[in-house]
Amino acid sequence: MRLQMHVIAIFVALGISVIGQGKCFAQNERVLYAGTSGRDVLTLQQKLTQIGYYTGPLNASFTIRTYHAVRDFQYAFGLPIDGIVGAQTWAMLDRSTSGQSTTMPIHQQPTAATTSSLSPTPLGNSTFSAQDINLMAHVVYGEARGQPFLGQVAVAAVIINRYHSALFPHSIPAILFQPGAFTSLSNGQAWLGLHQENVKAVMDAIHGFDPTNGALYYWNPSISTSSWIWSQPIMLTIGNHVFAK
Structure with a gap:
């Protein structure tokens, strides 16, 4: 009863x-x-x-x-x-x-x-598929979960900056799945969830909002032990991450 x-x-x-x-x-x-x-x-x-x-x-x-x-x-x-x-x-x-x-x-x-x-200005004539956006949003979820919205946009902006850099592949999947590039893809954290806020962060980055001022790298200083990443000049800190070119 x-x-x-x-x-x-x-x-x-x-x-x-x-x-x-x-x-x-x-x-x-x-x-x-x-x-x-x-x-x-x-x-x-x-x-x-x-x-x-x-x-x-x-x-x-x-x-x-x-x-x-x-x-x-x-x-x-x-x-x-x-x-x-x-x-x-x-x-x-x-x-x-x-x-x-x-x-x-x-x-x-x-x-x-x-x-x-x-709205922020679109970057050139770049177009991203729904699959690209979904992939990036999952990475933002995994990499910046629990961080302020600005921190999520910052992670998305790094992905977009890599897309427009000659140092990286000109393909979102190729950038994201480079070996060791994104911890959340390596350990599966990216696939544990997804929120509308993550998608919005990606869309804002696509349309030119870049709080990192062009950063190509970021890491969590309390976790990362890579000597190479620490050799990059730190530009700024947003949330739990530091950002570098």
Whole structure:
């Protein structure tokens, strides 16, 4: 009897949670972010295209172009600008594309100059696949778990800096899986979890946010015993890591 009451209580709590999420989650629209894919991503792209915020391919893959379109939409409608499509963003998208009366955007659709002031500048014409983003996010999780968000962006920035350096392969998987390059890939810590914050850190680094000022290396000074890594000139410390070129 006590077990039955416990199960009932769980279902009641779940019911309240679902109701509280509002219309969009009643329609099974999940939280979307860079690297996700599927029918709901296609729906997102179609809605953004309908109202003029997205001009890319309708490929059901949450790419960098989709990410920027989401951020522009969020800015225009006064939503938190994080590039993540949760309940609040879904609800505004639904209202904006359903013919219902919708509050006019707080800002007009951003110009290129406005967008560049909101988001870090993309690095050249580099494009990264959803798989690249997912891999980098896992490494950020494994390498900077428990660190401040800035520390996570810093780790992601080192990966991007290596991608643009002639000293490293010009491929995200090749950079990440170089022998001994990232401890979390060697010991499996990278695959123990993944958070939206890790993905956001990667996206910020891709779009030019580099708190390391161009670092190519980092390490935890309380753990690393490599004489070679310690021979690199330390530029700064962020979180538990020191960074060097």
